Amino acid sequence: MLDVGRHPNIKLLAYSELERLEGDAGNFTATIRRKARYVDEDKCTGCGACAQVCPTPVLDLYNEGHAERKAIYSWFAQGIPSTHAIDPDHCRVLNGKKCGICQKKCEAGAIDFDQTDVIIDLPVAAVVVATGYDVFDPSRMPEYRYNQLDNVITAMEFERFLSASGPTAGHIYRPSDRKVTATIAELEKKVKKSQKALDRFEKTHGKKSDEFYAAYTDGSLKPGEDLEKDQDKWAKRVEAHLENANPLAVLKEKAKGFTTAKKIAFIQCVGSRDLRFYPFCSGYCCMHSIKEAIIAHEHDNDTHTVIFGMDIRAVGKGFEEYKIRGGNNSNISYKRSRVAEITRNPDECPVLIYEDTREQKIQRQAFDLVVLATACGPVKGAQKIADTLGIDLDRFGFFKTDPSNPLDTSRDGIYVCGCAHSPMDIPESVAQASSAAARAAQTVIKKNDQKAS
Amino acid sequence: MNTHTLTPYEAPRIGVFVCDCGSNIAGHLDCPDVAEYAKTLPHVVYVKENLYTCSEAGIGEIKKAITEQNLTRVVVASCSPRTHQPLFSSSCAEVGLNPYLFEMVNIRDQCSWVHMGTRDAATQKAKELICMGVAKSAGLEALNEIESSLIRKILVIGGGIAGLSAAQALGDMGLDVILVEKTASLGGLLQQVHQLDSGVMAKEALSQIIDDVRSQSNITCYTSATVTETGGYIGNYDVKIETQTGLVEEQVGCMVVATGAVPLIPEGILGYDGRQVISLMQLEQLLQRDKLDAKRVVFIQCAGARTPEREYCSRICCMIGVKNAMLIKDKYPLTDVRVLYRDMQMYGTHKEQMLWDARGKGIRFDVYTPDNPPEVENGKVTFFQAVTGKTQELDADLVVLSTPLVPRNDSGKLANMLRVPTDQNGFFLEAHAKLRPLDFAADGIFVCGSGRYPATSTEARTQGIGVASRVAAILFKEKLVKSAIVAQINPDACVGCMACLPMCPYEAITYNRDKRICEVNEVLCKGCGNCAATCPSHSAMLRGFKPQQLLAQIGAA
Amino acid sequence: MTKDILVLGGGIAGIQSSLDLAEMGFKVHLVESLPSIGGKMAQLDKTFPTNDCAI
Numbered sequence A: 001m002l003d004v005g006r007h008p009n010i011k012l013l014a015y016s017e018l019e020r021l022e023g024d025a026g027n028f029t030a031t032i033r034r035k036a037r038y039v040d041e042d043k044c045t046g047c048g049a050c051a052q053v054c055p056t057p058v059l060d061l062y063n064e065g066h067a068e069r070k071a072i073y074s075w076f077a078q079g080i081p082s083t084h085a086i087d088p089d090h091c092r093v094l095n096g097k098k099c100g101i102c103q104k105k106c107e108a109g110a111i112d113f114d115q116t117d118v119i120i121d122l123p124v125a126a127v128v129v130a131t132g133y134d135v136f137d138p139s140r141m142p143e144y145r146y147n148q149l150d151n152v153i154t155a156m157e158f159e160r161f162l163s164a165s166g167p168t169a170g171h172i173y174r175p176s177d178r179k180v181t182a183t184i185a186e187l188e189k190k191v192k193k194s195q196k197a198l199d200r201f202e203k204t205h206g207k208k209s210d211e212f213y214a215a216y217t218d219g220s221l222k223p224g225e226d227l228e229k230d231q232d233k234w235a236k237r238v239e240a241h242l243e244n245a246n247p248l249a250v251l252k253e254k255a256k257g258f259t260t261a262k263k264i265a266f267i268q269c270v271g272s273r274d275l276r277f278y279p280f281c282s283g284y285c286c287m288h289s290i291k292e293a294i295i296a297h298e299h300d301n302d303t304h305t306v307i308f309g310m311d312i313r314a315v316g317k318g319f320e321e322y323k324i325r326g327g328n329n330s331n332i333s334y335k336r337s338r339v340a341e342i343t344r345n346p347d348e349c350p351v352l353i354y355e356d357t358r359e360q361k362i363q364r365q366a367f368d369l370v371v372l373a374t375a376c377g378p379v380k381g382a383q384k385i386a387d388t389l390g391i392d393l394d395r396f397g398f399f400k401t402d403p404s405n406p407l408d409t410s411r412d413g414i415y416v417c418g419c420a421h422s423p424m425d426i427p428e429s430v431a432q433a434s435s436a437a438a439r440a441a442q443t444v445i446k447k448n449d450q451k452a453s
Numbered sequence B: 001m002n003t004h005t006l007t008p009y010e011a012p013r014i015g016v017f018v019c020d021c022g023s024n025i026a027g028h029l030d031c032p033d034v035a036e037y038a039k040t041l042p043h044v045v046y047v048k049e050n051l052y053t054c055s056e057a058g059i060g061e062i063k064k065a066i067t068e069q070n071l072t073r074v075v076v077a078s079c080s081p082r083t084h085q086p087l088f089s090s091s092c093a094e095v096g097l098n099p100y101l102f103e104m105v106n107i108r109d110q111c112s113w114v115h116m117g118t119r120d121a122a123t124q125k126a127k128e129l130i131c132m133g134v135a136k137s138a139g140l141e142a143l144n145e146i147e148s149s150l151i152r153k154i155l156v157i158g159g160g161i162a163g164l165s166a167a168q169a170l171g172d173m174g175l176d177v178i179l180v181e182k183t184a185s186l187g188g189l190l191q192q193v194h195q196l197d198s199g200v201m202a203k204e205a206l207s208q209i210i211d212d213v214r215s216q217s218n219i220t221c222y223t224s225a226t227v228t229e230t231g232g233y234i235g236n237y238d239v240k241i242e243t244q245t246g247l248v249e250e251q252v253g254c255m256v257v258a259t260g261a262v263p264l265i266p267e268g269i270l271g272y273d274g275r276q277v278i279s280l281m282q283l284e285q286l287l288q289r290d291k292l293d294a295k296r297v298v299f300i301q302c303a304g305a306r307t308p309e310r311e312y313c314s315r316i317c318c319m320i321g322v323k324n325a326m327l328i329k330d331k332y333p334l335t336d337v338r339v340l341y342r343d344m345q346m347y348g349t350h351k352e353q354m355l356w357d358a359r360g361k362g363i364r365f366d367v368y369t370p371d372n373p374p375e376v377e378n379g380k381v382t383f384f385q386a387v388t389g390k391t392q393e394l395d396a397d398l399v400v401l402s403t404p405l406v407p408r409n410d411s412g413k414l415a416n417m418l419r420v421p422t423d424q425n426g427f428f429l430e431a432h433a434k435l436r437p438l439d440f441a442a443d444g445i446f447v448c449g450s451g452r453y454p455a456t457s458t459e460a461r462t463q464g465i466g467v468a469s470r471v472a473a474i475l476f477k478e479k480l481v482k483s484a485i486v487a488q489i490n491p492d493a494c495v496g497c498m499a500c501l502p503m504c505p506y507e508a509i510t511y512n513r514d515k516r517i518c519e520v521n522e523v524l525c526k527g528c529g530n531c532a533a534t535c536p537s538h539s540a541m542l543r544g545f546k547p548q549q550l551l552a553q554i555g556a557a
Numbered sequence C: 001m002t003k004d005i006l007v008l009g010g011g012i013a014g015i016q017s018s019l020d021l022a023e024m025g026f027k028v029h030l031v032e033s034l035p036s037i038g039g040k041m042a043q044l045d046k047t048f049p050t051n052d053c054a055i
């Protein structure tokens, strides 16, 4: 990936969008909007000092919302380019408030709140469309209660949990447990603060707060001069303290039982092969569920997973073997079934309700965590991209091609590859990317030859 | 380019960069401590710990230090040289430090990963590895990359849709192509196919491409021809082709393997007899000749596939089964068509749509499991139907066995001649299953189509066109430039024992009869070091890994 | 007449296209809407079928 950033023939225009495309194959003019980063690309070294000091937390979408980043950020740690950007929706200065802390911190002097979008025109001979896909939003399927159940997550969220640099540093903690842990941390902060206030009283009066409070409430307090004056205040403080300390104790007790998720279910075809949503198959999700199950098992050998699907589509080179190996070595079982509904038991465990086709009965089974293999849909804004480029979409919403010319869109000189073409895995995307490159190169060579002759 | 060659009188100035790799390394060993330690090593004048050394910022730090600190050696302690060495050494080159004066130490795979949970041990091992790396780096020599010429002509072996597409695309890019097809006609397997899933007749789709290929003046097609010998190396292959009119000798810069695969003939499987129980390919021919006469047709998928002896899924036979089931239903609507399957592999948009359409036309699909496979006997198919829990019996006038594509039985021979590997199933093995699907590990040789793995004609065509891009990335360059880390055989010391010769996996060593010594072809050599490890007279050695350099490294341990 | 090529989208597909074209000697403009390239693959922990790290 870094090769791209360094290749002398590649000009990287990140944080940019295509606004317009005019002309014809061999002779297009592309108008690009380079969005304001509010950070000078030539000066920023990507050191990240600014993000450390920025006081404004923002939900981190790279981590699928399971972590926070700052208003000044890089999309991910090894990102190319490493130039930081300021999120104009959240930065205080850009929303008319006082701050500028990052600017003071930046030794490179890279931060520039006056930066504006820049529009550039590029003459290009051909275009390769590789705008990829977006995953299906499972909250559109009410029966899986994605929004209500913390421990029902998408495969992409699970990828982030598996990652050593992800929000859980690679440990599969359940989101409901993480919520509790986060609440504990919050309460602990408050309790620490209120304890400090109590400490002062305790020191002055040489008495423990709980002793004092017990006496205060049952009226056995023998007031001395000073205490007389302070007792109501102190009691109020104690009450305020307990308001947090009591639930904290309860939560801490609960958290003692937390372990990583050991029983995991994968539900296939979420939003795909479903006439309500996408009728098509996403091609890669059977495989990524198997992969995620294998990795989860690598992290913790006690992990058991069940993959619920109609078919297990393992059609690439070595995939069937990968699937069998997963079943044999990684405690994965494959169950042919479409899960009808997910509910919950008191332990926050999602409960799957499904028909077991083998046993022919309705089953209910509880898991620690459920992972939804959400469909690969057309990229958000596909219609707009199609309009800008003047190309057609197919009936499924991907950029249209013809099976006998599989890289060519409906407009001469514009080619498509990867998941912008249709759902496919990385090996297929890479092979297709080379093909689209060849088609683009042919156009350039042919058009230049025509011109020359 | 080399501005820093060490003279015996000049002490090296070594810079050491210790990478945290986020928490991948720093989480398991004490990076600041390791960095402190590195400062104490001989000739080390600069040490820096980076969060991610491979990030742009990290690379920037290295470059800055080389210029500002006037470093003459750089050591990075991070991850695997396999993935990151090229990046770091070329970054050094960008600021004028000879890339061969760069040394890498792997403290991720060799320390933090293997010693997870034992922080002190991991830290200690990292220190030792760095100490060794620094010692070796002090003795490194500046080397220059090897350059060689390129012949802008390509040999494509196999004239199916993949080979044709590759030839067409390469021709369109202005390169010369020699297309060699073993049989008398171009087109491969598709010539026997009736109608494609796209609705186009296979013959028509083929003839369009064949006409175009034949009309291009820079493409030479040899049919009824085979490649009998290949030699040389990337940019300069010598090939011999036996054609109808005699032996042709050619020189080419790259070679493309597009020899396809063949459908399994299901002898001995599920009652195959070639009449009532036939293969998918035979069905294509019945349809082509309009000779189908059956009221009840049963397709059985995975016939001879996904079994213990042939584990892989052939990817395309589900689609072909469904395509033909629909063609039958369209043409003879009263025919009862059923499909018995294990998993319907209708991946992607278009194929899954075919499955919806097939169900809509009244074709019935039933699952069977491999532990309870169907049986075919006397016009009856019996199978265990999981949804009802009953064993069902179907009358069938015609049973169609969907058999997988299997490697050609002569593909091993071709692989040997080209010195490229095949996988456990006998398909050609690409360089990297995910990131280099069309390359062989040997430079200059590429693969596409069903010879790599079963592919639909659209996929085979895509891969064929893709190969053109991979080839052009080499042949559009002025000349070939490759790593200087190659073996050297000292002509004065070599005793000509030829011990090294069979050790070289790239066949880079030849025996010079006149001089009675072994010689290394620098372009073929990949720097694996096998020869150096074998040579009894120590005359074979690897540049950048010479004994004195390695001894320094080991001495430091 | 120009020989430059525009690649829209910096996921693995756009990256591979750009690298191939650049190696062929064409000048490539790679436009990515997010602040960094990498696409979905950059979010993945390890990837099938080789299970090595995504980036």
Ligand SMILES: Cc1cc2nc3c(=O)[nH]c(=O)nc-3n(C[C@H](O)[C@H](O)[C@H](O)COP(=O)(O)OP(=O)(O)OC[C@H]3O[C@@H](n4cnc5c(N)ncnc54)[C@H](O)[C@@H]3O)c2cc1C
Pocket: B157, B158, B159, B160, B161, B162, B163, B180, B181, B182, B183, B186, B187, B188, B189, B190, B193, B195, B196, B197, B198, B225, B226, B227, B258, B259, B260, B261, B262, B263, B280, B281, B284, B316, B320, B323, B408, B414, B448, B449, B450, B451, B455, B456, B457, B458, B460
């Ligand atoms: C029954 C059936 C139906 C099908 N229907 C469809 C369909 O509807 N749609 C679809 O998309 N795909 C279909 N396919 C798949 C299609 O046939 C393949 O995708 C296509 O043939 C693959 O092309 P290829 O060039 O890789 O290999 P092939 O077509 O196998 O071509 C390889 C060529 O290389 C030649 N060759 C082999 N060895 C050598 C050698 N050593 N030297 C020189 N030449 C050599 C062979 O003679 C052959 O001409 C079908 C396949 C089958 C079996």
Ligand SMILES: Cc1cc2nc3c(=O)[nH]c(=O)nc-3n(C[C@H](O)[C@H](O)[C@H](O)COP(=O)(O)OP(=O)(O)OC[C@H]3O[C@@H](n4cnc5c(N)ncnc54)[C@H](O)[C@@H]3O)c2cc1C
Pocket: A016, A017, A018, A130, A131, A132, A133, A134, A135, A155, A156, A159, A284, A288, A291, A379, A381, A385, A417, A418, A419, A420, A424, A425, A426, A427, A429, C008, C009, C010, C011, C012, C013, C014, C031, C032, C033, C034, C037, C038, C039, C040, C041, C044, C046, C047, C048, C049
């Ligand atoms: C959970 C999960 C796990 C997976 N695991 C694997 C695996 O292990 N192995 C495997 O082979 N495959 C896996 N895949 C599939 C893999 O993600 C895709 O095959 C691959 O990412 C496709 O790459 P792409 O470049 O086509 O698309 P993308 O990765 O989506 O890249 C498209 C790029 O274009 C940019 N873009 C979008 N719109 C615009 C615009 N208008 N202008 C400019 N830029 C734009 C996007 O920001 C993005 O950077 C997985 C998928 C998921 C969801």
Ligand code: SF4
Pocket: A039, A043, A044, A045, A046, A047, A048, A049, A050, A051, A083, A084, A105, A106, A107, A108, A109, A110, A111
């Ligand atoms: S903006 Fe400044 S502080 Fe922030 S990463 Fe860039 S150089 Fe560092």
Ligand code: SF4
Pocket: A053, A054, A055, A056, A070, A071, A072, A086, A090, A091, A092, A093, A094, A099, A100, A101, A102, A103
């Ligand atoms: S100015 Fe904006 S980006 Fe900078 S520190 Fe303040 S909130 Fe963060």
Ligand code: SF4
Pocket: A268, A269, A270, A272, A273, A280, A281, A282, A283, A284, A285, A286, A287, A309, A311, A312, A313, A373, A375, B347
């Ligand atoms: S790949 Fe598997 S999970 Fe994904 S849509 Fe297809 S069948 Fe469903």
Ligand code: SF4
Pocket: B301, B302, B303, B305, B306, B312, B313, B314, B315, B316, B317, B318, B319, B342, B343, B344, B345, B402, B403, B404
């Ligand atoms: S494609 Fe279908 S019939 Fe062919 S091996 Fe795979 S599952 Fe079996």
Ligand code: SF4
Pocket: B486, B487, B503, B504, B505, B506, B507, B508, B509, B520, B524, B525, B526, B527, B528, B529, B530, B531, B532, B542
């Ligand atoms: S180093 Fe390896 S590839 Fe090079 S000649 Fe020696 S054995 Fe052959």
